[in-house]
Amino acid sequence: xxxxxxxxxxxxxCVVIAVLLYRSTAxxxxxxxxxxxxxxxxxxxxxxxxxxxxIYYSYRKNDNDAxxxxxxxxxxxxxxxxxxxxILLIAYFGFILSTALFLPVTMFxxxxxxxxxxxxxxxxxxxxxxxxxxxxxxxxxxRGMIFGY
Amino acid sequence: MExxxxxxxxxxxxxxxLLAVVIGSIAGIVVGGIPGLTATMxxxxxxPVTFSLSPxxxxxxxxGVYCGAMYGGSIPAILxxxxxxxxxxxxxxxxxPLSQQGHGGLALKVSVIASFIGGTFSALLLLLVxxxxxxxxxxFGPAEYFLLALMGLAGVVSLAEEDLVKGxxxxxxxxxxxxxxxxxxxxxxxxxxxxxxxxDGVSFMPALIGMFSITQMMELxxxxxxxxxxxxxKTIKREKMPKGLGKFIAxxxxxxxxxxxxxxxxxxxxxxxxxNFAKQMSKFRDKFGKGNPEGxxxxxxxxxxxxxxxxxxxxxxxxxxxxVAAALLGGLMIHGLIPGPELFTLHGTITYGFILSLFLANIxxxxxxxxFAPYFSKISLTPSAILIPAVSMFAVVGAYSMNNSIFDxxxxxxxxxxxxxxxxxxxxxxxxxxxxxxxxxxxxGFAQALTISDGSASIFFGSTIAWxxxxxxxLLLVFPIINIIKKARTGKAIIEAEEIVE
Numbered sequence: 001x002x003x004x005x006x007x008x009x010x011x012x013x014c015v016v017i018a019v020l021l022y023r024s025t026a027x028x029x030x031x032x033x034x035x036x037x038x039x040x041x042x043x044x045x046x047x048x049x050x051x052x053x054x055i056y057y058s059y060r061k062n063d064n065d066a067x068x069x070x071x072x073x074x075x076x077x078x079x080x081x082x083x084x085x086x087i088l089l090i091a092y093f094g095f096i097l098s099t100a101l102f103l104p105v106t107m108f109x110x111x112x113x114x115x116x117x118x119x120x121x122x123x124x125x126x127x128x129x130x131x132x133x134x135x136x137x138x139x140x141x142x143r144g145m146i147f148g149y
Numbered sequence: 150m151e152x153x154x155x156x157x158x159x160x161x162x163x164x165x166x167l168l169a170v171v172i173g174s175i176a177g178i179v180v181g182g183i184p185g186l187t188a189t190m191x192x193x194x195x196x197p198v199t200f201s202l203s204p205x206x207x208x209x210x211x212x213g214v215y216c217g218a219m220y221g222g223s224i225p226a227i228l229x230x231x232x233x234x235x236x237x238x239x240x241x242x243x244x245x246p247l248s249q250q251g252h253g254g255l256a257l258k259v260s261v262i263a264s265f266i267g268g269t270f271s272a273l274l275l276l277l278v279x280x281x282x283x284x285x286x287x288x289f290g291p292a293e294y295f296l297l298a299l300m301g302l303a304g305v306v307s308l309a310e311e312d313l314v315k316g317x318x319x320x321x322x323x324x325x326x327x328x329x330x331x332x333x334x335x336x337x338x339x340x341x342x343x344x345x346x347x348x349d350g351v352s353f354m355p356a357l358i359g360m361f362s363i364t365q366m367m368e369l370x371x372x373x374x375x376x377x378x379x380x381x382x383k384t385i386k387r388e389k390m391p392k393g394l395g396k397f398i399a400x401x402x403x404x405x406x407x408x409x410x411x412x413x414x415x416x417x418x419x420x421x422x423x424x425n426f427a428k429q430m431s432k433f434r435d436k437f438g439k440g441n442p443e444g445x446x447x448x449x450x451x452x453x454x455x456x457x458x459x460x461x462x463x464x465x466x467x468x469x470x471x472x473v474a475a476a477l478l479g480g481l482m483i484h485g486l487i488p489g490p491e492l493f494t495l496h497g498t499i500t501y502g503f504i505l506s507l508f509l510a511n512i513x514x515x516x517x518x519x520x521f522a523p524y525f526s527k528i529s530l531t532p533s534a535i536l537i538p539a540v541s542m543f544a545v546v547g548a549y550s551m552n553n554s555i556f557d558x559x560x561x562x563x564x565x566x567x568x569x570x571x572x573x574x575x576x577x578x579x580x581x582x583x584x585x586x587x588x589x590x591x592x593x594g595f596a597q598a599l600t601i602s603d604g605s606a607s608i609f610f611g612s613t614i615a616w617x618x619x620x621x622x623x624l625l626l627v628f629p630i631i632n633i634i635k636k637a638r639t640g641k642a643i644i645e646a647e648e649i650v651e
Contacts, residue, residue, distance in 0.1 A: 007574050014318065017325065024340075032335040034604040035596035040339075042595075043324055050318045057314060067573050071371025079370055083363070083541060087558050090545070099545075103538045110370065112534035121535050125542060132179075139550050142558075 003063045011051045011058065018048035078109040094144030100126060157502045160205065161509070169206045170506050173213020174513035180214065181221025182233045183543055188218035192476040204484035205499045209506040211480050215473050216510035219416060219453045220264040220518060224525050227256045227445070231362040231540055235354065236416035236455070238361060238582060239424040239448035245365075246440035255388040257525055259442045260449045261518025262390065265511050267402040267450030271457025272507040274406055279461045279493070291601065292608045295594030296618040298587040301418055303625035312575050313629065319577040323584015324591065326351050334596050346556035353585040355548035359561035360568030360578045362544045367569055369533045394446045397427045401450030408451075409458020416455040416473075421583055423451025429628055457507065464488055464500060 022044035025037040070076035082105065089098035103122035112118055133139040160166065180191040191214045199207025222234030227244030240260060247256040289297075302320045329340045330350030341347040401423035408419035427447030428437045437444050459474040464481075465488060478488065486492060492500045548561035568578045602608035609615060 003574055006570065010570070010574060010576070014322070021325070021328075028332075029335045029337055032332055032337060032596070035334050035599045036332045036337075036339075036592065038599060038604075039592050039595040040328055043321060043328065047318065047321045047325060050314055050321060054314045054318060069569060069573055070367070075370035076367060079367060079537065079541075083562055086541075086545070087555070087562065090558070091555050095546075095549075099542055103542065106538035106541070107534050110534035110537050111373070112532060117535070121539070125539055129542070129546070132183075133546065139546070140553055141546065142549050142553075142555055 001067055003065050003067050004058060004061070006067050007058045007063070008055065011055045014047055014051040015055075018044045018051065022048070075110055079106065082106050082109060090142045090144065092144050092146050094146075095141040096126065096130070097144070099129070153498075154501070157498050157505065160498060161209075161502050161505055165203075165206050166209050166502075166506065167509070169202070169210040170213050170509045171513055173210040174217035174510045175517065177214040177217020177219075177510075178221035178224075178514060178517060179217075181218030181237075182224045183547070188215050188234060188473045189476050191218060192473055192480070195480070199480055199484070204486060205502045207480060207484065208477075208499065208503040211477050212503055212507050213510040213513070215477065216268055216453070216456055216507060217514050218473075219268065219456055220261060220449070220514045222452075223260040223264065223445075223449055224257065227260060228253055228525065229362075229536070229540060230365040231544075232357070234416075234452075235357055235582075235586070236420050236452035237448075238357065238417060238579060239420040239451070240445055241361065242424070242438050242448075242579060243441045243444035246438070247442065247445070250440055252388065252440070253525075255391075256440075256442065256445055257518065258388065258390060259394065259445045261515055263394070263398045263401065263446040263449040264453040264518070265515040266398050267405055267453035268456055268511040268514075269508060270402045271406040271409065271454040272504060272511065273457070275457035275460050275464075275507070276501070276504050279465050288612070288614055290612070291594045291597035292611065293594075293614050293618060295591055295598055296609065296615055296622070298591035298594060300618055300622050300625065301422060301583060301587045302591075303622045315575050316577050316580055319571065319580035320584040320587075322571075322576075323581040323586075324588045325584075326356070326581075327353075327585050327588020328592060332596075333593060334600065344556075346552075346554055349552075350589070351560060351585070352551055352557055353582065354551045355557040355561040356564040356585060357582050358544045358548050359564030360582060362540055362547075363561060363565035364568040364572065364578070366537045366540055366544075367565065369537055372533055374530060374533060391442045394443060396430065397443045397447040398450040400426045400430060401447035402454040404447075405451035405454025406458040409455035410461050416452040416459075417586055418583070419455040419458075420448040420452040421579070423447040423454075425625065429625070453511075460504075464492055465490075 021040055025033075025040050025044075028037040028040075082102065086098055086102040089101065100122065103125060104118045107118045107121065129141075134141065177188065177191065181188060192211045195207075195211050195214060199210060202210065218234060219236060222232055222237030223240045223244065224233060226232040226237035226241035228248050230241050230245035232238045232241050244256045244260065247253065302317075302324075327350065329347055331338055331348055338348065401420075404423040404426055405416070405419040408422055409416070424444055424447050427443050428434055431437065431441070431443050433441055433443070460477070463474040463478050481488065481492075486496055486499065544561060545558055548557045549555065551557060568581075571581065572578050598608045599606075602611075610619070
């Protein structure tokens with residue numbers, strides 16, 4: 001997809017949001033009609049006008065270069081997928097167990113092949129986290145629905 | 150009641166107090182250096198620890214953490230484009246490109262020196278003019294707060310000078326996200342879609358972590374290391390401070406201290422405003438965002454300048470300058486120290502001892518920064534395959550720990566993708582974050598002002614401070630617009646000349 005096309009999609013989305021926001025203020029309670037509703041109208045109008053202006057500029061500009069969201073497709077999507085799975089796992093198995101799985105698997109998928117380094121780095125990070133966050137700072141870490149940690 | 154400064158200094162140099170400064174500052178650097186762990190969180194967590202300490206030692210410990218964290222946030226911001234604290238986001242804009250060019254050590258050196266100057270000056274100001282300056286902040290009403298937020302937005306323009314409309318639009322995107330949540334005027338829920346986690350709005354910290362840290366990790370998937378080649382410690386140690394940074398540090402310090410004094414304004418806004426001022430002042434504007442040490446100097450002086458500034462209204466009026474100062478205020482009150490004139494007379498030894506300890510805390514982080522900065526810069530040599538999961542893990546903890554919410558981790562991931570798309574198409578993610586931070590201030594200021602004036606917009610022009618703020622907003626907008634017109638004319642002239650040649 002070219003930069004111009006992605007830009008148009010973003011701007012079209014902004015215009016739609018601006019219109020919907022402006023219309024939504026009619027449903028605000030009367031007490032905030034003169035205050036918050038006006039603020040949101042101001043934001044909606046400004047966003048709408050700026051988006052239309054940018055659509056005009058983007059239309060005139062020959063920005064037909066392809067947008068490169070990643071340079072290494074395999075690793076990029078692996079990371080995205082691993083992050084999604086990681087967050088899902090945290091909700092069920094808690095932080096420590098999920099992280100113990102996430103760290104080595106991600107290191108492997110990101111191209112590291114030295115198993116010893118992977119094991120030591122993962123264990124070191126987990127120990128640091130447990131020591132500093134849990135033991136010293138007593139920062140609460142996410143608990144899972146199935147396991148406590 | 151006369152204050153005996155000799156006695157205060159003697160109390161301050163007692164071993165337990167000196168130890169508290171050192172431990173507090175080092176702990177602050179560590180906490181500030183870990184994305185998601187903020188100075189507020191660290192100071193709040195320290196409150197129970199200070200129960201067993203004398204009031205002065207407890208306060209010194211908290212003050213050390215505050216100062217150390219403000220500096221510490223710049224380390225990962227420079228080396229990993231992962232701001233340790235939100236206030237270091239502006240530092241990352243030029244710090245990280247310098248690291249990528251192999252000058253991470255230099256960036257860290259500029260950062261620590263600017264932080265030291267900013268922090269020391271603001272502590273000096275706190276010591277000398279705390280009470281008279283606090284009176285100015287009392288004159289700020291809702292209309293002035295709204296204008297202050299507008300001023301921050303006007304600064305966005307210079308953040309994205311090359312694409313003015315996109316820069317402004319990015320700021321408005323942030324403001325739009327910030328309207329989600331409960332309306333404080335009516336109690337009405339706005340755009341929460343029935344999701345309970347959105348009742349308090351979209352927390353900006355997970356969004357910031359997503360847009361800065363995770364997006365950066367996604368970018369790193371295509372690289373084996375942040376920096377190619379070797380980091381030569383000797384070369385880094387020999388790298389000299391660039392000349393001419395003084396005025397940028399001075400501007401950042403002044404802006405940071407003034408912004409810090411205003412209740413509710415945080416170090417993040419101070420850093421961005423300072424960064425924008427520096428960009429306006431610089432002869433090398435084009436290099437901003439590409440590794441200009443002037444940007445780092447101003448941003449770091451700004452966020453550290455905020456430390457002393459934020460404590461001025463805290464100690465004199467009991468109105469915290471920002472969230473860290475609010476946590477510190479909690480610590481003060483737990484020890485029976487009520488802000489106000491008595492704090493400077495009856496409890497003068499504690500108060501002035503605490504203020505003087507801030508100077509020591511600045512010296513501690515300066516020494517640590519100067520001696521260890523070259524070693525910190527070795528982080529950029531860590532293989533991406535190790536760095537990506539490690540930073541992602543800290544990012545997840547950071548996003549979660551603000552509200553203990555797994556929903557916030559999803560917010561982080563969503564904003565990482567949004568940040569990636571916006572960044573690749575020329576929008577400013579910094580402006581989006583700034584919009585999210587300024588949003589609640591702007592909304593409450595605007596709504597409250599119009600409620601007070603019964604819907605009349607004249608309230609936004611009703612005071613001298615308001616007019617001064619309008620003047621600054623105009624100044625911030627005028628120069629970038631003139632530059633754009635100049636550039637457009639030059640571009641047109643070149644095209645015409647090329648046509649004539651052809």
